[in-house]
Amino acid sequence: MSTFIETIVAVAAETPKGMTTGEPHQPVRRQWREIVEKARGGAAELVASGLRPGDAVAILGAELSQAVHAAVSVWLAGGSTTMLHEPGHRANPEAWQASTLHALRTVDASLVLLGRPYEPVAEVLRARGYDARLIEELERPDADTTFAPVQVGEDAPILLQLTSGSTSEPKAARITHGNLMANLRDFTRARDFGRPDDVLVSWVPLFHDMGMVGCFIGSMVSGMELVAITPVEFLRYPGLWQELMHKYRGTITAAPNFAYLLMARQLANTEPGSLDLSCVRIMGNGGEPIDADGMHMLETVGARFGLDPRVLAPVYGAAENGVLITMASEGDGVIIDTVDAAALEKDRRAVPADPGAAPSEVRRFPLLGYVLPSVSARIVGEKGEVLGEREVGGVQLRGASVTGSYCTEDGVVPATDADGWLDIGDDGYFVGDRLVICGRRKDVIIMGGRNIFPTDIERAATAVEGVRAGNVIAVRVAEDGAGGIQKEGFAVLAESRQHADPEAAERIRDAVAARVLSDVGVRPARVVVLPPATLPKTSSGKLRRSAALNLL
The missing domain is CATH 3.30.300.30 (ANL, C-terminal domain)
Incomplete structure (x- = not known):
């Protein structure tokens, strides 16, 4: 059995912690033990219906409890999962259907599991030749909850994670059990996930690597409490996020930068003292470029609610590495590197700026923390030469947590070069041992x-x-x-x-x-x-x- 499967089974059996879903309407809490036990029954149903080790299963479901049940069931049955992107409320139905079919071809899905409210999609998929089943079919009351997980190796795929570029050139990072566990060990140990009082509060969707690996799987492996809401609930009322941190005494959260800008603006219009955010110890900010001014605003307005500015943690991650590549040390907060704009833009060098320089003469980047142990990172120039400190070039990754391949419509293709290096497509530089990302090279x-x-x-x-x-x-x-x-x-x-x-x-x-x-x-x-x-x-x-x- 893979180390990942052994871990989630063992942790679930030992901890009383669990996952709460359904806020703000009908919150329901289930212990990790209950979630794994129920998933054993789901896995038994999948195996009985023909699922084989290594088979790719796509999952579409807005209801978190169903989506989680489906994912864990597939993993215990030896399969890999791809969480399909849900349509936005303004999405064009034809375009969404086309992108969904692209995704299914990309991962070569053998089965699609559908939860509420997407059950009607089953008939459309069956007409296209796909095996589509409803998640509720895996929830039979007489299911075998003693089912033993299917034996798979560390090289078996567990996540076929659609990358951000998949909307134009569909591809999915092929994350193995070994890749995933290496990354989980890294970031959970780096900031001591699973302290007795830890509660992670998340709204990030499961089809995003931050939501799936960083929040859901990270909580499950660490045996800590998770409070999860849907992105729809967050976008309907962004203030719910911080209200749940207050209500459940949340200690950890993570989100892209835009969400923290929304938080800063929400808190600026909130009655001081009406929320207590002194419980928070980590606010991971990643997934998109980080706005230094926005973070400063959050530090300022957050202080009215007990938010310690040192908990703000800019990070760097990618689906190709599970989720996190770097992590800031506890207490670092947001550290800004202010560099000379001319040297950066003309000479590709991040030279510290003159303190008296005008705003148009400088560029400000947050330090994104230290590269985690199971991955190596380097900066290379246009000719492939390895660059030194504060020299700007392409970011490349190599290590136990880095995927070795992508799934595409044309089959599985290598993600790395002959020496195992993956070009992630970003430009950046190092300040000592800390990484800075400037932006996407193609843009x-x-x-x-x-x-x-x-x-x-x-x-x-x-x-x-x-x-x-x-x-x-x-x-x-x-x-x-x-x-x-x-x-x-x-x-x-x-x-x-x-x-x-x-x-x-x-x-x-x-x-x-x-x-x-x-x-x-x-x-x-x-x-x-x-x-x-x-x-x-x-x-x-x-x-x-x-x-x-x-x-x-």
Whole structure:
């Protein structure tokens, strides 16, 4: 039996801790022991119906208790899981169906398990030739809850995790039992997950590696309490997140940066003393670029509610490594590296900036912590040479937690080179032993010999009043230069609730152009103000810059 399966079975048998779902309507708590016992019955049903070790099973279900039951059942039956992306409330049904079928072909799913409210999708999938079953069929009252888990090795796949790029070029990171357990050991030990009073509060979806591995599996393996709500409940009322931390005395949480910007704005309008967040010891921030100014705002307003600024923990992760690649040490808080913009953008060097430099002359990046033990990271130049401290280049990974392959529609392909190194697609640099990420290499905007990361432009635009936090995209565009020669420029697309007011929209356009020029030193060719929920995002909430060009 794999170490991962042995661990979750053993921990569930020993701990009284468990998982609460159903907030804020009808909260239900189940011990990990109950969840594993019920999943034994589900696994017995799957094996009896023909599931074989290594088979890929896709799961679609908005109800967390069902989705969790299905996933653990598949793992105990020896299969691997892919959590399918749920459609957003504004999703085009045809586009969502097409992307779902893409995902099923990518992972070569042998079975699709459907939970509430997606049971009607079964007929559509069966018509396409897929074996589709309802999760409730695995919940028979006479199921064999003494079923012994199927024996699988450390090299067997357990997660076929759809990556953020899967919306354009479908692929899934093939995470083995060994990869997963190596990463779990790393981050749970790094910050001592599972202390007697630990409670993790999460809204991040299970189809996101942060939600699945970092929050759900991390809690289960550590034998600690988990309170989980759906992304729908969070987006309906973002303040529920911090209210549940207060109610359940949450000590750990994790989310992408935009959620912390929402938290800061919510707390700024909350009665001081109405919430007690002094219980929190880790607030992991990862999954998208981190806004230093937003984190400073959260530190300031959070202090009114007992939030210790040292608990804010910028991290770096990727589905290809299970979830986490780096972790900050306890008490570090948010440490900002302020570097000279010209050296960064022209010479690809992160030189500490002059303390008196103007905002447009500097770039600010958070240190993302130390690389975890089971993974090695290096920075390489354009010719593949390994770079030194504060030299900017491509980030590459290698180690026990790093996937060796991707699943694609054309089959399984290597993810690493002949020496085992995986190019993750980000540019970054080291400050001592701590990693800094500058941005995605493919998104860099080149103007006047400068390599400008769109995240710098987006941060500046987000600071403008009326612009929705986390809902700004900067994209490369061609503009006419002298003599009619085309040169590279950029456009800024920003969502605002004031988009329908011509005067307000004009004010926002002017303010965004001025702020970007002030902070970054370049002027956008265009600024477009859009309604909320217009900008294209991946199913895990990341901005899709290439797709945003279609909006222009």
